[in-house]
Ligand SMILES: [Ca+2]
């Protein structure tokens with residue numbers, strides 16, 4: 001049975017014989033998530049829900065047949081055949097499994113809305129699309145803080161995703177120090193991708209503030225001083241590619257660290273600010 005079989009499609013018939021009796025068929029087990037139905041009179045088994053090879057690659061249905069007095073049961077094995085869901089991602093594609101998984105999880109909806117026939121595997125990912133990917137993938141794992149809005153995402157199909165990304169502290173914007181823009185049409189650089197994933201997924205104590213969401217980032221506003229000393233020490237070690245952070249960091253060191261953090265933030269975001277507005281490409285649904 002192909003996984004793209006239309007709901008209501010015929011799987012097959014269960015046939016039992018009991019001369020002179022009226023038989024009634026039913027499925028008593030194995031129809032995970034209501035995937036199948038059976039006609040009580042004819043024994044025709046049909047699909048009752050969308051099938052998905054990744055979700056359930058096979059079923060073992062228990063079918064009962066009753067003549068009103070006695071009931072017999074049998075087992076029907078149904079294999080679900082994988083089908084490439086995007087025309088531009090055939091089964092031979094290097095990333096076939098990854099892209100199919102992405103779609104199965106609802107993280108991508110394809111690249112040619114309102115259709116879902118193409119994924120555009122060779123396109124770059126825009127910052128707006130990245131916001132949507134992250135929102136769909138881990139939206140339920142982060143707690144939003146104060147609402148964040150940007151001035152350049154108005155009307156974008158990703159505006160809600162972008163504002164979510166800001167409210168959970170995974171993006172700070174693309175035009176420091178104002179940071180009132182997100183540059184949704186810019187491509188995500190590999191460096192930005194690292195920052196997004198670190199802020200979204202990091203739980204190792206470096207840079208994520210442990211329980212603190214949104215991410216506590218040092219700034220000249222003084223918030224830096226609320227960062228635990230241990231976090232500062234780890235940052236110190238990472239900046240210098242050493243595994244031996246100092247045991248004692250005095251006030252002067254802390255002040256210096258704050259300057260380094262600020263410089264790093266500015267360096268990271270400067271490129272985005274300069275590129276903003278260069279891309280007039282239409283939005284696409286990732
Ligand atoms: Ca598939």
Ligand SMILES: [Ca+2]
Pocket residue numbers: 149150151152153154159
């Ligand atoms: Ca907005």
